[in-house]
Amino acid sequence: MAETSKSLQAKEKRGPLSVAEQIDQGPTFTPDVDIFETDGNIVVVADMPGVTPENIDIDLRENTLTLSGKVSSPEGPDEVDILREYETGTYFRQFTLSEMIDQPHIDAKMTDGVLRLTLPKVKPVEPRKVKVKAE
Amino acid sequence: MYYKGGRAMIIKNSLDNLSRWRWDDTFEELERMRLEIERLYQYPAMKLFRGHSSGVFPAINITEENDIYYLRAELPGIKADDLGLSIANNTVTIEGERKSDPEDENTKYHRRERDAGRFSRKITLPAQIDESKADAKCSNGILTIVLPKAESAKPKKIAITAV
Numbered sequence: 612m613a614e615t616s617k618s619l620q621a622k623e624k625r626g627p628l629s630v631a632e633q634i635d636q637g638p639t640f641t642p643d644v645d646i647f648e649t650d651g652n653i654v655v656v657a658d659m660p661g662v663t664p665e666n667i668d669i670d671l672r673e674n675t676l677t678l679s680g681k682v683s684s685p686e687g688p689d690e691v692d693i694l695r696e697y698e699t700g701t702y703f704r705q706f707t708l709s710e711m712i713d714q715p716h717i718d719a720k721m722t723d724g725v726l727r728l729t730l731p732k733v734k735p736v737e738p739r740k741v742k743v744k745a746e
Numbered sequence: 747m748y749y750k751g752g753r754a755m756i757i758k759n760s761l762d763n764l765s766r767w768r769w770d771d772t773f774e775e776l777e778r779m780r781l782e783i784e785r786l787y788q789y790p791a792m793k794l795f796r797g798h799s800s801g802v803f804p805a806i807n808i809t810e811e812n813d814i815y816y817l818r819a820e821l822p823g824i825k826a827d828d829l830g831l832s833i834a835n836n837t838v839t840i841e842g843e844r845k846s847d848p849e850d851e852n853t854k855y856h857r858r859e860r861d862a863g864r865f866s867r868k869i870t871l872p873a874q875i876d877e878s879k880a881d882a883k884c885s886n887g888i889l890t891i892v893l894p895k896a897e898s899a900k901p902k903k904i905a906i907t908a909v
Contacts, residue, residue, distance in 0.1 A: 619803035619844060619863040643859035647849065656847070658860055660820040660887030685818060685888065690809035693872065697805040697820060724822035724887020 624697055638700030642678070642726075653712065653730045659702045660724035661685070667726060669719055676706045678726065803865040804840070804889075813900050815871055815893040822887035823860075829884065831891070833877045838891065841866035873899035 625641040642657045655676075659667070662680035670677040680702040708714075711733050718729040804819040817838060821829070829842040846862035874896040881892040 619861050619865040621803040621805050622861075624805075644857060645855070645860050646857040647853045647855045649849070649853050653856075654849075654853075656860065658822040658887070660822040663886055685890065686807075686809050686816070687811060690811040690816060692807070692809050693815070694806065694808040696807060722823075723825060723884075724820075 817891040
């Protein structure tokens with residue numbers, strides 16, 4: 612879809628998707644995600660720059676997947692702003708998973724501020740014939 | 747059309763109670779329009795025009811401390827090898843390419859929000875930079891460039907002699 616010769620446009624960081632989501636102090640942002648499906652997995656890739664693997668919280672309960680990443684302000688206390696084009700804050704996004712995910716085997720990797728979640732799809736149960744024993 | 751009629755009505759019935767109702771009615775419509783426009787501002791499309799970013803990728807923050815400039819940019823998924831950085835006098839040029847991850851042929855996209863492509867941005871700083879002391883780090887998708895001011899740009903104290 613995107614050719615590599617196209618040049619990138621700056622995007623404003625998106626605020627929380629709903630007002631109910633602002634639980635932490637400081638601004639909350641919605642990370643951009645790509646969601647795609649391969650043969651055996653659903654993959655979620657989320658842009659969360661400034662989040663280290665230790666600061667990320669992936670929560671899965673009742674088919675709701677919650678991604679939450681804290682970003683500490685990188686500026687020192689004595690630094691004076693000259694130009695400010697983006698704010699830093701917590702990243703938060705929630706997804707509803709279908710029951711077709713093998714939840715105990717979800718894999719998460721974080722590199723260069725990008726989280727890659729691999730959600731394996733449950734293999735459909737093969738139809739089986741049940742043998743009847745004669746008593 | 748409505749407002750022109752409204753104004754004419756106001757002039758005609760200026761002392762009438764009815765005219766007050768007309769005046770409020772006009773304002774009510776304006777108020778509704780204002781709320782509608784404000785609601786439009788919620789949409790991400792409108793936000794693109796309103797943002798204080800110059801619209802060029804990447805968005806940067808520049809801060810200063812003790813004669814050193816710190817320039818930070820959020821570049822998720824971009825490794826140090828994909829970036830080119832050059833400094834001349836008081837300008838910094840950041841350029842590079844954000845590649846999309848190569849995926850299998852039979853992947854179906856359900857959602858695609860992350861962009862890929864080339865970028866190039868030239869930033870002019872308020873003072874000259876000492877390039878030999880500049881340093882750049884890229885970690886967790888955040889690029890931090892430390893740019894100390896050149897000696898000639900640092901403020902010098904001038905002694906005042908009392909005569």
